[in-house]
Amino acid sequence: MNTVNHDSYFRLALSENHHNMLHKHLFPGVGLEAAAILLCSQSSASRYLVKDILLVDYSECRTRTNDFISWPGTYIENAIDAAETNNLSIVLVHSHPGGTLVFSDMDDDSDREVLPALFEANESLDTLHGSAIMTPDGAIRARFYNRRLDIIPVNAVHCAGDNLIQWKMTEFDSLQPHPMAFSAQMGKDLKSFTACIVGVSGTGSIIVE
Template identity: 50%
Template sequence: MMSPALTLSGVHYDRLGKHLFPGDGKEAAAILVCARTPGPRLRLLVKDLILVPHGECRTRRPDEIDWPGAYLEKAIDIAEPLGSAIVLIHSHPGGLFAFSAADDASDAVVMSCLFEACGDIHASAVMTPDGAIRARLYDRSLKVTPAQLVNVVGHDLLYFWESEARNPHRACRPMAFTSGMTAELNRLTATMIGVSGTGSITAEQAARLGFGRNQYVEFDKVEAKNLNRILNATLDDAKTGRLKAEMFAAAVATYRGPDVAFPIPREIGTRDAILAASQSDVLFCCVDTLEARQFADLISSAFLIPLFDVGVTIPTRKTRDGGVAIADVCGRIDYVQPGRSTLQDRGIYSPETLRAEYLAKADPDAHRAEVEAGYIKGFAEEAPSVITLNMRAAAACMNEFVVRAYPFRLDPNENYARTMFSLAACDEDFFAESTFTAAPNPVLARGDQEPLLGLPILGRRRKEAA
């Protein structure tokens, strides 16, 4: 097992905490049915949550619980068809952040039964009143491997590290903008989808903030016309048509050293890029197409990865003399957490707009559509001088990640699912998560189930045939 981890959405984490700590000081139990990420990194992704009713437990005391096996049978029925992992979790109201001798004895019996029924990996976990979770994984030989990380993707981003289990302040987050934040980021993987205008600036911030692994999904090549807005790009890169992903990874290596920056010169809609992104702890989407945003949305949902999406636009207006003038200079940052509203739910794209984009792309004569897709709406500009706008938007995007993982806002983070700014009006608007309605999400916590993301074109057999 490679650095195993357990990941919960904020929706599941909130429900779990309320159930495990009802206020009576007694232990409570639940079962998590989990998908997993494709290899090499093993992350168990909580897909289904089964709460064991307090009143049906045979015994409930401050340091003991005995619950009926019918709920375990229900979990097996859900897990067996896909070989999902089952995680047994209970509370320790007294605050013990470890597995007791009674927990060890119970696992020895129950895990053997689970493996007879289904799966090749199962786990047990405990939760303490401060919200911290500790988990351990079992294989068929009943060998135990601690989960190195339990993380929660909610309004706040929570990380509970096995190495910090003995720290009485384990549930306290490091302070933003400190060496403690840098040390933790060094243990995380960030994937940048797009390293052009806003993407290169976002990627530069991520590398210098200290993410331990930085992945760059970008298929395009450096051209002279975009040297005015892509950080680290040079004249030589443009002359040779160097891949943007490889250019940026090489630049980062000059100040971070080897084995930190990794180019993925593919379109995000390809199987290789999706598999690489599935290994991430956070996604930054910095693209200019709706199709790419759709794939980022699906990857976030399927693998329970927080998604930060950034976009900029410069709408224009007609002047009285028939010319063109800038009407506004705008930016948008969306934070998407799996289990709540997606980019599609928020109207960023729809089946209709995806179809229109595809038709425009397929028609080489669709010049008007190409103009509309650029930075300056309604005005053809090959090399727009927009680095100042991109800097503003990219900084807001990265700060949104920082404030989620290392909270410093005066108001709850749930009030800031979307930020929109207007440089023309000197205005900034915020939209709470409750502003948006989340539709049923069939891809949520799908994990490595084939075909990837539920899309037949991404199936393994199709890949092998190619």
């Protein structure tokens, strides 16, 4: 698998509710890997939004250890069916209980085995599918693939709720720390966010009065 360098800044976004649901399922407190499937819509050329989550039942997994999981193909079939109507991207996510936010060789092998089936089931040549990992602290790292199974790294994962959280990898393959307030790095990070104002006024004003 080759890594493709894009000029575009690829992002994966999810809500706080989806993040909480995912974290609760992937880390039930037993120290074993767990899995889920994200169904994502493409909101712009390089931004993907989690629309729904399919949780893989623990009891249906053939194997679960602290660094490996094997789960039934029926979940892949269900995800393909759910994604077909709206041409959604499928992202396979699992936990890394040990806390390492790095894709392992086993993760690479699993993607090579499973991803072709996702592309075969989708007629669109432009649809991307991918994989992701989550660590106990809630951090997420993701990557997309094209039909040639070239890796398209996701530059940042955003979580929107009461707070805006961003997980972004550095060039040294480590998680970028949250920047200090009003620092130059904070200014750079804010460029990857989009803000909008929603009117709630009964007078017709577009802003809160």
